[in-house]
Amino acid sequence: SQTIHQWPATLVQPVGSPLSLECTVEGTSNPNLYWYRQAAGRGLQLLFYSVGIGQISSEVPQNLSASRPQDRQFILSSKKLLLSDSGFYLCAWSVSPPKAFFGQGTRLTVV
Amino acid sequence: GQQVMQIPQYQHVQEGEDFTTYCNSSTTLSNIQWYKQRPGGHPVFLIQLVKSGEVKKQKRLTFQFGEAKKNSSLHITATQTTDVGTYFCAGDSGGYNKLIFGAGTRLAVHP
Numbered sequence: 001s002q003t004i005h006q007w008p009a010t011l012v013q014p015v016g017s018p019l020s021l022e023c024t025v026e027g028t029s030n031p032n033l034y035w036y037r038q039a040a041g042r043g044l045q046l047l048f049y050s051v052g053i054g055q056i057s058s059e060v061p062q063n064l065s066a067s068r069p070q071d072r073q074f075i076l077s078s079k080k081l082l083l084s085d086s087g088f089y090l091c092a093w094s095v096s097p098p099k100a101f102f103g104q105g106t107r108l109t110v111v
Numbered sequence: 112g113q114q115v116m117q118i119p120q121y122q123h124v125q126e127g128e129d130f131t132t133y134c135n136s137s138t139t140l141s142n143i144q145w146y147k148q149r150p151g152g153h154p155v156f157l158i159q160l161v162k163s164g165e166v167k168k169q170k171r172l173t174f175q176f177g178e179a180k181k182n183s184s185l186h187i188t189a190t191q192t193t194d195v196g197t198y199f200c201a202g203d204s205g206g207y208n209k210l211i212f213g214a215g216t217r218l219a220v221h222p
């Protein structure tokens with residue numbers, strides 16, 4: 001069966017520090033991969049999605065970037081975090097037609 | 112770009128009352144999905160609708176996809192405290208596996 005791993009679960013980082021969140025999927029090949037951000041009590045904002053290795057589509061101009069170095073690995077990064085980067089970051093995978101399966105999420109607090 | 116709007120933002124009901132959330136897209140959707148997020152958790156896939164006018168049921172939950180494939184609804188009959196959470200719809204209009212979520216409807220059920 002398919003599983004998705006996302007870590008860490010919580011993270012507290014100072015302003016200006018770098019960020020790297022990793023997500024891996026097991027049990028499927030060539031999945032679509034997504035990064036979403038959810039502000040407290042709010043909806044899911046699509047940040048990046050990828051349909052294959054090295055193929056990244058960015059939805060919102062921001063302080064973040066994403067990479068997909070391997071088929072089942074999706075990484076969210078930032079060189080310098082801002083206070084506004086705080087939120088709940090969710091990685092998800094899907095096949096076609098897409099229905100998303102989410103990881104447990106990372107609660108990021110930038111201080 | 113594609114937008115998915117969801118109303119109401121928040122609904123407070125007494126246990127046993129019915130609940131409905133509505134989802135509208137600015138573009139025709141290839142399919143629509145519904146997710147439930149419990150407080151503190153991650154969104155969990157509930158169901159996917161693909162055909163125009165499709166109606167699906169899961170116990171007390173009824174999902175509908177509009178004839179024009181631009182709107183959808185989720186109806187819960189006789190709510191229970193276990194129904195508490197935020198319900199999201201999500202759509203993919205371009206066939207590019209880009210899942211856009213509505214803002215969600217937060218359901219509170221009081222015993």
